Amino acid sequence: MRKSKKIVVLGHFGVGKTSLIRRFVTDTFSDKYKVTIGVHITKKLVEISAENKMSLILWDLEGTDDIVSIRNSYLLGTHGAVFVFDASRPSTFQHLNEDLKIIREKISEVPLMVVGNKLDLVDKNLLKNVFEEHGINANYLTSAKTGDGVNQLFLNLATLLASDA
Amino acid sequence: MLEKFQEKYANKNKQFVLINKVGKVLESDQILFPVLRGSTIFELHPFFECLYTVIEDEKKANFYGVHILFKEKMFILDISAIPEKEGLLLILEDLTEHYNAYQKITQKRNESVIKTELTVLKNEELQERERFKNSFIQNFSHELRNPLTSITAIFDILSDTALTNEQNQMLNFVKESNNNLRLMLEDTLSIGMIDAGKLQIQERVFDLQKFFELLQFTYKAKANKKGLKFESSWDDKIPKVAEGDRLRLFQVLTNLLDNAVKYTKKGSIRLEIKLNQKWANTANLRFQITDSGVGISEENRVAIFESFKQLSSDVHNKGVGLGLTIAKKLLELMGSEIKMQSTVGEGSSFYFDLNVKYPLFETTPSTISKNRNKLNNKSNQVDQVKFKILLVEDDTYVQTTLFKLLLNTNKFKIDLAYDGALVLQDVISNSYDLILMDVNLPNLNGVQITKLIRDFPFKNIKNIPIIGLTANAYQENIQQCLEAGMQKVLIKPFEKEELVCTIFEILK
Numbered sequence: 001m002r003k004s005k006k007i008v009v010l011g012h013f014g015v016g017k018t019s020l021i022r023r024f025v026t027d028t029f030s031d032k033y034k035v036t037i038g039v040h041i042t043k044k045l046v047e048i049s050a051e052n053k054m055s056l057i058l059w060d061l062e063g064t065d066d067i068v069s070i071r072n073s074y075l076l077g078t079h080g081a082v083f084v085f086d087a088s089r090p091s092t093f094q095h096l097n098e099d100l101k102i103i104r105e106k107i108s109e110v111p112l113m114v115v116g117n118k119l120d121l122v123d124k125n126l127l128k129n130v131f132e133e134h135g136i137n138a139n140y141l142t143s144a145k146t147g148d149g150v151n152q153l154f155l156n157l158a159t160l161l162a163s164d165a
Numbered sequence: 166m167l168e169k170f171q172e173k174y175a176n177k178n179k180q181f182v183l184i185n186k187v188g189k190v191l192e193s194d195q196i197l198f199p200v201l202r203g204s205t206i207f208e209l210h211p212f213f214e215c216l217y218t219v220i221e222d223e224k225k226a227n228f229y230g231v232h233i234l235f236k237e238k239m240f241i242l243d244i245s246a247i248p249e250k251e252g253l254l255l256i257l258e259d260l261t262e263h264y265n266a267y268q269k270i271t272q273k274r275n276e277s278v279i280k281t282e283l284t285v286l287k288n289e290e291l292q293e294r295e296r297f298k299n300s301f302i303q304n305f306s307h308e309l310r311n312p313l314t315s316i317t318a319i320f321d322i323l324s325d326t327a328l329t330n331e332q333n334q335m336l337n338f339v340k341e342s343n344n345n346l347r348l349m350l351e352d353t354l355s356i357g358m359i360d361a362g363k364l365q366i367q368e369r370v371f372d373l374q375k376f377f378e379l380l381q382f383t384y385k386a387k388a389n390k391k392g393l394k395f396e397s398s399w400d401d402k403i404p405k406v407a408e409g410d411r412l413r414l415f416q417v418l419t420n421l422l423d424n425a426v427k428y429t430k431k432g433s434i435r436l437e438i439k440l441n442q443k444w445a446n447t448a449n450l451r452f453q454i455t456d457s458g459v460g461i462s463e464e465n466r467v468a469i470f471e472s473f474k475q476l477s478s479d480v481h482n483k484g485v486g487l488g489l490t491i492a493k494k495l496l497e498l499m500g501s502e503i504k505m506q507s508t509v510g511e512g513s514s515f516y517f518d519l520n521v522k523y524p525l526f527e528t529t530p531s532t533i534s535k536n537r538n539k540l541n542n543k544s545n546q547v548d549q550v551k552f553k554i555l556l557v558e559d560d561t562y563v564q565t566t567l568f569k570l571l572l573n574t575n576k577f578k579i580d581l582a583y584d585g586a587l588v589l590q591d592v593i594s595n596s597y598d599l600i601l602m603d604v605n606l607p608n609l610n611g612v613q614i615t616k617l618i619r620d621f622p623f624k625n626i627k628n629i630p631i632i633g634l635t636a637n638a639y640q641e642n643i644q645q646c647l648e649a650g651m652q653k654v655l656i657k658p659f660e661k662e663e664l665v666c667t668i669f670e671i672l673k
């Protein structure tokens with residue numbers, strides 16, 4: 001009997017996937033960028049409500065230049081996905097809609113959250129224009145550095161998964 | 166049971182684990198870390214929970230670079246999950262060393278890619294700011310030029326009327342203020358043009374000696390007015406006629422001389438031009454301006470060349486702090502470099518060495534003067550007739566003031582037009598001797614109208630002389646006007662004398 005939910009966190013390299021998970025799991029942050037190779041897996045117990053708890057198994061996948069190259073085995077049995085881009089680097093979101101299409105082909109029936117990270121590095125007003133220009137619709141804007149939006153992202157995803165269960 | 170698999174996949178870096186369909190460990194070797202028989206694999210590490218799906222799917226799955234921390238040691242494993250009749254065979258291969266090496270290479274590569282991207286973005290942002298600044302300066306100076314043209318024209322009109330001494334004095338204040346404003350505008354525009362890379366050095370033959378005399382005359386008056394002594398020195402070996410950008414050289418020297426006057430309270434100012442070296446058709450000249458002013462401290466010697474920087478907090482020091490920046494940048498464009506020596510409390514000396522070409526057969530100042538006289542005679546000849554001019558200008562104030570100014574000369578009949586689209590009809594229905602054409606017009610602009618006129622089949626229309634009037638002083642704009650067929654372009658604000666002389670020069 002499975003008691004936990006697998007969530008894959010994916011996106012281009014250097015967008016802050018590892019930092020987001022670290023902020024959520026240990027509430028810490030490091031400015032030093034360390035490339036993730038393969039996959040790091042951590043588990044966190046989330047309290048959705050007083051009587052409803054859920055373990056999230058977070059798969060922090062190696063960032064890629066090309067989303068197509070993500071190994072299908074990493075996505076096996078996933079319950080939810082978080083696609084992260086770096087709001088300060090257009091190269092990580094300028095093909096966002098194509099990237100999401102590819103991901104959707106790989107995992108079609110699970111909730112997928114689109115997250116613009118590194119909010120602390122950008123002007124929110126300018127970002128709005130940039131997103132409009134690229135036709136981007138991000139579900140969450142986060143900053144792993146300040147913690148803005150991070151807990152909310154994972155808690156909302158957990159709640160969504162709990163309601164789907 | 167396990168031996169048959171070990172035979173097949175034997176390797177010291179590989180651990181074999183056999184689990185049943187509910188994840189219970191049936192058997193395991195202990196090559197990498199201990200996995201106890203009877204324990205549940207899913208409790209060993211959260212990774213193994215994904216095996217539920219592999220068991221359900223009954224399809225082999227390979228996982229690469231899985232990080233598993235065991236007793237403070239991080240293993241990076243490739244894990245194969247192979248469905249067998251007992252349940253699932255797991256082959257855990259330790260590739261930590263391989264992945265760590267790969268990590269180092271990828272780290273360098275990714276850091277470099279991100280750094281490059283951020284640098285490009287930063288550059289784009291800076292360029293965007295620069296574009297905005299230059300466009301702002303261009304628009305701002307453009308907007309100021311029209312009212313300045315009106316003020317200049319009104320001054321000229323008023324000067325020709327009967328005025329009391331007091332009114333004359335006040336009018337002179339207006340003229341001086343207007344000139345100061347105009348110079349500040351020119352400075353601001355120049356820095357914008359230099360920074361945008363739009364300023365080009367225009368080399369033409371000019372009378373260098375007359376140029377020196379003009380500076381001498383102007384700054385002697387300015388220095389004397391402030392109670393300062395003005396000295397100057399001209400080396401007789403210098404070619405009297407030179408080839409260079411007279412306007413920009415004038416801008417450099419007037420900026421340096423203005424500063425000298427501004428920051429000197431007592432003593433003297435000296436302007437010196439001497440010959441360093443002379444070749445077949447090139448001379449290297451030293452231009453030097455020395456004052457006995459406040460001097461510049463060592464720590465401020467870089468800052469004085471920065472835009473909008475004034476060391477003095479004295480509010481009476483007029484200007485926007487661009488003079489030295491412009492001088493420095495213009496000299497760089499001319500292939501020279503400004504240098505300085507200064508002692509606080511004793512004074513400063515600014516100097517630069519400049520190569521100028523000179524014609525082998527010099528056109529002497531007297532020849533130039535003769536030519537000028539010829540021109541004046543021709544102007545006198547044309548003075549006798551009234552010329553019909555079409556003034557095309559959409560700014561009502563500029564139009565009114567220029568109209569009055571030209572009418573007051575009693576030498577022209579003026580028709581007015583303000584809409585580009587209607588000009589052609591006016592030109593066809595009347596026979597004009599000259600058109601004064603504002604460049605920025607509604608509907609059809611001055612350049613477009615000029616092209617239409619020049620393409621007209623009838624000679625009396627296609628050959629009408631056109632003088633462009635523009636508030637856009639950028640070289641490319643002027644070039645565009647000339648290429649369209651305008652004979653001359655006057656940059657607003659211009660003085661009556663400049664306008665009238667240009668008209669006569671074209672009409673001659």
